[in-house]
Amino acid sequence: MKAWLRAGTVVAITLGTGAGMVLAQSSGPSSSSPFSGWFGRSDGNEASPVDLDFRMNGGDDGLLRALRATSLLVSAQDEGRVTGQDMLAAARGDYARFLGVLYDEGYYSGLIDIKLDGVEAATIAPLDAPELVRRVEVSVTPGPIFKYSRADIGPVAPGTELPSGYRRGEIARTGDMKAAAASAVEGWRDVGHAKAEVAATDIIADHAINRVDSRITMAPGPELRFGSMTIRGYKRMDPRRLRKIAGFPEGERFDPEELEDVRKRLRRSGVFSAITLSEADYVNPDDTLDVDLLVVEQKLRRLGAGFEYSNTEGLALTGYWIHRNLFRGGERLRVDASVSDIGGSTGMDYGLGVRIDRPATINADTTAYVQAEVKSEQEDDYDLKSGTFGFGFIWLPSDELTADIALQYRALRVDDESGRTNFRLFALPASVEWDKRDEPTDAKRGYWLSGKVVPFAGLQDETGSGAQTIAEGRVYYSFGTDDRFTLAGRGRLGSVFGSEIDETPRDYLFFSGGGGTVRGQPYESLGVRVIQGEDGRVKTGGLSVANLTAEARIQIREKVGMAIFADAGRVWADNGFSGDSDWHAGAGAGIRYKTPIGPLRFDLAAPVGGGYDDDSGVQLYIGLGQAF
Template sequence: MSSKHFKQLTLGMALGAVSAWPVSAYDLTFNTPGASKSLRDSITGASLLESSSSDKSKDAQEIFAAARADYNRIVSTLFSEGYYSGVVSIKLDGREAASISPLDAPSSIKNVVVSVTPGPDFHFSRASIGPVAPKSDLPEGFATGKVAKSGVIVQAVSSAVSGWRDDGHAKAKVADQSIVADHRKDTIAADIRMAPGPLVHFGTLDVSGNTRLRTKRLREIAGFPTGKVFDPKELDQMQARLRRTGIFSSVAVTEAPTLGPDNSMDVGLAVVEQKKRKIGVGAEINSDDGLGLNASWLHRNLFGGGERFTIDGAVSGIGGSTGGGLDYSLGTRLERPATFNPDTSAYLEAQAARKDQEDYTQNGFNIGFGVSRIFNDKLTADTAIKYGWSKVTDDAGTTFFRQVFFPTTVTYDARNDDLDPTNGYYLRGGLTPFIGVGGDTGTGAQITGDIRGYKGFGTDDRFVLAGRVQLGKVVGSNLDETPRDYLFYSGGGGTVRGQPYESLGVQVLNGGTLSTGGLEFVGVSGEARIGVTKSIGVVAFYDYGYVSGGGESGSQAGAGLGLRYKTGIGPIRLDVGLPVSGDTGSGAQVYIGIGQAF
C-alpha cells in the first residue's frame, strides 16, 4: 500500500471516529406561561430533558427517548397539581417529538423547546367515597370546592382501603369509580364505591428459606396470631421481631390472594439467613482519657433456635493523662429471643473488669440473668437479678464489695433517628436496688434518669436545638458502703466536655483526703447543631455538672465547638471543649467518636 493510500485510510478512520463521538449538550428552552413558580418547579423537576440538558454524554437517541417520556411525566405532574386541560409541546430542532416515528429518530439534536401551558386549575364539584370504615383518615383535600389534585384522589382511595384493612377487612378494594372532568366549568366529579369484603381472620403461616434456624423456633419468634381478626399491624410486628434477631438479611411477608371457606387468610413468610458470625470493632479518643478500643464477636444462631452469643472486650486510657492506667473489660452474653412470648427475650451475661483511676484501682465481676421486653416500637424495659463482687484499693486501704442487685430500666425512645436525631425525645429511667451480702457493702438503691429532646428548624432540619438532663441519686446506703460503680462523677465526654474525665466527685473519705464519687448528680447539656452542607455540620455546646455526697458538693461547666461529618453509620464527631467554671481542669479537651454526643 502506498503512503498516499495509507494517509487516506488513516484520515477516513479518524473522521469515522469523530462521527461516533457523543454530541455535545443540547440547548434547552423551557416555557411555562401562566404557571406559578411552585408549579414551574414541579414541572421542570419531573422533566428528564431538564435533568439531562448539561450531560454531554447523551446521544440523539437518548434525547429523543427522554422527550417522548416527558409528555407523560409532565402531564402526570399537571394532574397531580389539579390541572387537567394543559397543553404540552416538545420540539426537537423545530419538530414536535410526538410526531416523529421511532424508526425515523433524528441523528442529531441541537435545540429543544418545551412549552407547557397549564390552563386553569380544577376543583371538586363532587368528592364522594364510601362506604368507609369508622376510623378512616381521609385527606382534607378530598372535598367539594378543594383543588382536585389527582394525588388527593389516590390518597383518598388508599386511606379508605387502609381503614377497612385496619378494621379487619383484609381484601377491601375499589368496587367502582367515576371520575369526570368538566372542561367548561373546570371541575372534577369523583365518585368512588368501596367493597370492604368480609371480616377476615388469620389462617396458617407458611414458612420457607430457613436452613439453620429450626422451623418451630422461627414460628415462635414470628408470633403469628392464628385465629385472630386480621390486623396489618400484626404483620408489621412479626417482621420487626424477625429483623431484630439479626439472623436474617431479608424478611418477606405475602398475603394469600384468596380466602379460605371460613374467611381465614393464610400468610407466606420467606426469609434469607445472614452469615452465622460477625466481628465488630470500634474506637473513641479524647485528649484527656486517651484512646479507647473495643471489639466484639457474635454468633447469630448458636444452637439453631435464634440464640445470640456475644463476646466483647474493651480497653481504654491508652495514652491518657488522667494519672491512672489502662482500664480493661471482658464480657459475654447469651440471649434467646421469644422466651416467654414473642416480644420478650431472656439472657445470661457475665463481665469482668479492671479500672485503674487516679484515686483508686478496682477489680470486679458480675454475673446474672435477665429479661427484656419490647412493648412497641418506642417502649422497652429490662430487668435482671445479678451478683457482683469488687475489690477497691485506694489510699485508705482495700475494700471488698459483694452485693445482689436488681437493675431495671425503662426506655421510651421517640427520636426520629438514633445516631443523628433532629426531632423527638428520649426518656430513660433506672432503678437498681442492691443488698449487701458481705464485706463492706450496704443496702440501698441507685436511681437514674436521662431526658433528651430535639427540635429541628428550616429546610431538611438544617438547624437543630438539642438538650439533655441527667439525674442520679443513691438512697439507703452510706457513701463508704456504696459500691463505686453506683456512685456519680462529673467530667468527660458523657457529662461535661471541657473537663477531665470523672474529675469532679467529693472528698469525704479518709478524713477528707480521699476522692470518691457522690451520692447525687445533676447534668445539663445543650447543643446548637447547624448543617453547613448535606454532609458537614458545626455544633456549639455547653455542659454543666453537679455532684454531692457526705455533706460536700461541687459543680463544673464546659463549653466548646464541634464538627460533624455525616456518614452512612452516623456522623463522625469532633468536639473541642474548654472549662468554663470549676477548679477541676484547665486547657482544651478533644473528643472524637461516631454519632452525636447525645
Template sequence: MGLKTIRVFHLSVAALAILATPALAYSLKFNTPGASDDLRNTIKGASLLVQSAEDDSKDAQDVLSEARADYNRIVSALFAEGRYSGTVSIKLDGREAASIPPLDAPSTVNNVTVTVTPGPEFTFSRADIAPVAPKTDLPEGYKVGAVAKSGVIVDAASAATTGWRDAGHAKAEVSYQNIVADHRANQLASDVRLAPGPLVTFGRLETSGNKRLRTKRLREIAGFPTGEVYDPKKLDQVQARLQRTGIFSSVAITEAKTLNPDDSLDVNLAVVEQKKRKIGLGAELSTSDGLGLNGYWLHRNLFGGGERFRVDAGISGIGGATGGTDYSIGARIDRPATFNPETSAYITTEISQKNEEDYTENAFDIGFGLTRIFNDKLTGDVSINYGWSKVTDDSGQTYFRQVYLPTKLTWDDRDNKLDPTKGYYIQAGVTPFVGIGGDTGTGAQVTGDLRAYRGFGQNDRFVLAGRVQLGGVYGSDLEETPRDYLFYSGGGGTVRGQPYQSLGVEVLDGGTLKTGGTEFVGFQGEARIGITDKIGAVAFYDYGYIAGGGDSGSQAGAGLGLRYKTGIGPIRLDVGFPVSGGTGSGAQLYIGIGQAF
C-alpha cells in the same frame, strides 16, 4: 354543559436497533405562559429533557425518546396540581416530537422548545367515596370546593382501602370510580366506590429460607397470630421480631392472593439468614481520657434456636491524663421469644479492672435478666445479679459483695439513633441492692436520662439537642456504697472540657478521701448546623453537679465540634474548654462515632 378533551398524545414505543449517532448537547427553551414560579418549577421538575439538557452523552434517539416520555410526565404533573385543561408542545428543531415516526428519528437535535400552557385550576364539584370504615382519616383536601389535585383522589382511595384493611378486611379494594372534568366550569366530579370484602382472620404461616434456625423456633420468634382477626400492624410486628434478632439479612412477608373457604388468609414468610459469626472493632480518643479500644465476637445462632452469643473486650485510658488503664472482658447470651414473642432472656457476666485517679477496683459480675418489648418505642429490662469487687483507695482495701436488681424502662421515638433530628429519649432506672458482708450497705440507686431533639429548616439542617441526667443513691452510707453506684462528672459523657471523672466529693476518713457522690445532676446542650450534606458543625455547653457526704461541687465546659456523616453515623470531633469549676486544665479533645448524645 360540554366537555373539552385534553390534548395529550398517546404513542406506542418500539424497541429499535439503530446506528450510533454523534453525541450532542442541545439548546433548550422552556415556556410556561400563565404559570406561577412554583408551578413552573414543578413542571420543569417532571421533564426528562430539562434533566438532560447539558448531558452531551445523549444522542438524537435518546432526545426523541425523552421528549415522547415528557408528554405524559408533564400532563401528570399538571393533573397533580389540579390542572386538567393544559396543553403540551415539544418541538425538536421545529418538529412536534409526537409527530416524528419512531423509525424516522433525526440524526441530530440542536434546539428543543417545550411550551406548556397549564390552564386554570379545577375544584371539586363532587368528592364522594363510600363505603368508608369507621375511624378512617380521609385527606383534608378531598372535599367540594377544594383544588382537585389528582394525588388527593389517589390518597383518598388509598386511605379508604387502608381503613378497611385496618378493620380486618384484608381484601378491600376499589370496585368503581368515575371522574369527570367539566372544562367549562373548571370543575371535577369524583365518585369512588369500595368493596370491603369479608372480615378476615389469619390462617396458616408458611415458612421458607431458614437453614440453621429450627422451624419451630422461627415460628416461636415470629409469633404469628393464627386465628386472630386480620390486622396489617400484626404482620409488621412479626417482621420486626424477626429483624431485631439479627439472624436474618432479609425478611419478606407475602399475603396469599385469595382467601380460604373460611375467610382465613394464609401468609408466606421467606427469610435469608446472615453469616453465623461477626467481629466488630471500635475506638474513641480523648485528651484527658486517653485512647479507648473495644471489640466483640458475635455468634448469631449458637444452638440453632436464635441464641445470640457475644463476647466483648475493652481497654481504655491508654495514655490518659488521669488514672490508669482500664480492662474488661464479658460475655452475654440472649434467647429471643422466651415465655412469649416479645420477651427475650439473657445471661451476662463480666470481669473488669479499673484504675481511676482516686481508686483501683477489681470486679466480677454475673446475672440473669429479661427484656420486654412493649411496643416499637417502649422497652423494659429487669435482671438479678451478683457483684463482687475489691476497691483500693486512700482508706485501704474495701470488699463489696451485693445482690442487686437493676430495672429500667426506655422510651425512644428518635428518628435516627446515631444522628437524631427529632423525637425524645427517656430512660428511668432503679437498682435496689442488698449488701452481703460487713463492708456493703443496702439501698437503691435511681437514675434518669432525658434527651430531646428539634430540627429546623430544609431537611432539618439546624438541630437543637438537649440532655438532662439525674442520679441519686438512697439508704446506703457513702462509704458502704459500691463504687459503680456513685457518680462523677467530667468527660465526654457528662461535661466536655473537663477531665474525665474529675469532679466527685471529698470526705474525711482519717484524712481526706476522694470518691464519687451520691447525687448527680448533669446538662448537655448542642446546636448542630449542617454545612453541607456530609459536613456539620456543633456548638455545645455542658454542666455537672455532684454532692454527697456533706460535700458538693459543680463544673461546666463549652466548645465547638465537627461532624462528618457516614453510613454508620457521624464521625465526631469535639474540642471543649473549661468554663467554671476548679478541675479544668485547658482544652480537651474528643473523637468518636455517633453524636455525643
C-alpha cells in the same frame, strides 16, 4: 404531539391503584413521521450540545419546578445523554409525565408542546430518530384550575381519616383522589377486611365550568382472620423456634399491624438479612387468609470495633464478636472487649463481657439473656476490679419502648487512700427506655427518655443495702432548609438511697467530668470528700448528681457540620441532692463528618467555671456518633 383538553368538553377519568390517569391522546400519527427519509436510522449517534428552552404559560413557580423536576429531557441534558435517540425517547416520555404533574395540581385543560428542532416530538417514529438535536422547545400551558363539585367516597370504615384536600370546593388534585382511595382501603384493612379494594370510580371533568365530579365506590369484602403461615428459605434455623420468634397470630382477626410486628420481631432477632411476608391472593372458605413467609439467613458471625479519643483520658478501643443462631433457635452469643486510657494519665482499663440472648423465651416480645463481665479500672483516685454474673429479660412491645430487668451477683474490690474495700452484693437492675428519635446516631427531631433503678442488697458488713436511681432525658429540634440547624439538650439526675457513701459500691456512686458528662473538665474530676483516709479525706463519687448539656448543630455542607456546646454538672455528698456539693462547667465547639455508620465527631472543650481543675486546659474528644 399536542396533549390537550379543549374547553367545553366533559371527560371521564379512570382511577386505578398503581396506574396513571390519561385524559388526552395524541392527535398526531403514530406510524409515520415527517422525518422519514430525512434522517434514517443510525447506530452510532454522537452526543451534541442541546439548547433546551423550557417555558410555561401561566401557573406558578412551584408548578414550573415540579415540571422540570419530572422532566426526562432535563435529566438527559444534565447527565450528558444528548444523542438524537436520547432526546426523542425523553421527549416522548415527557408528555405523560407533564400531564401527570398537571393533573396532580388540578389542571385538566393543559396544552403541551415539545419540539425537536421545530418538529413536534410525537410525530417522529421511534426508529426515525435524528442523529443530532440542537434545539428542544418545551411549552406548557396549564389552563384553569379545576375544583371539586363533588368528592364522595364510600363506604368507609369507622375512624378512617380521608385527606383534607378531598372535599367539595378544594382543588381537584389527582393525588388527593388516590390518597382518599388508599386511605379507605387502609381503613378497611385495619378492621380486618384484608381484601378491601376500589370497586368503581366515576370521575368526570367538566371543562365548561372547570369542575370535577368525583365518586369512588369501595368494596370492603368480608372480615377475615389469619389462617396458616408457611415458611420458606430457612437453612440452619429450627422452624419451630422461627414460628415462636415471629409470633404469628394464627386465628386472630386480620390486622396489618400484626404482620408488621412479625417483621420487626424477625428483624430484631438478627438472624435474617431479608424478610418477606406475602398475603395469599385468595381467601379460604372459612374466611381465613394464609400468609407466606420467605426469609434469608445472615452469615453466622460478625466482627465489629469502635474507638474514642481524649487528650487526657487517652485512646479507648472496643471490639465485639457475634455468633448468630448459636443453637439453631435464634440464640446470639456476643463477646465484648475493651481497653481504655491508652496513653492516658492513669493506668489502662480493661473489660471483657460474654452474653447469650434467646429471643421469644416467655412470649414473642420477650428476650432472655445470661451475661458475665469482668472489669479492671485504674483511675486517679481509686483502682477497681469487679465481676458480675446475672440473667435477665428484655421486653420490647414496640420499636420505641424497651424494658429490662435482671438479677445479678456482683463482687468488687476497691483500693484507694482509705485502704482496700471489698463489696459483695445481689442487685436487681431494672430500666425503661422510650425512644422517639428519628435517628439514634444523629438525631434531628424527637426525644429519648430513660429511667433506671438498681436495688441492691449487701452480703457482708462492708456492703450496704439500698438503691441507685437514674433518670435521663434528651430532646432534639431542627429547623431551616433541610433541617440544617439542630438544637439538642440533655439532662440527667441520679441519686443513691438507703446506704451510706462508704458502704455503697464505688461504681454506683456519681462522678462528673469528661466525655458523657461535662466536656472540658478532666474525666471524673468532680466528686466529694467524705470518707476519711490516712492522709485526709478520700475523693469518691457522690450520692447524687445532676448534669445538663445544651448543644447547637449546624450542617455546613452535605457531609460536614459544626457544633457548639456547653455542659454543667453538680455532685452532692448526700442522697436526695443534699449535703456538701460542688459544680463545674465546660464549653466548646466541634466538627462533625458524616459517614455511613454515623457522624465522626471532633470536639474541643475547656473549663468555664467551678470544680477543682479550672486551669486543666483544652480537652480533645474524638468519637463516632453524636455526643448524645
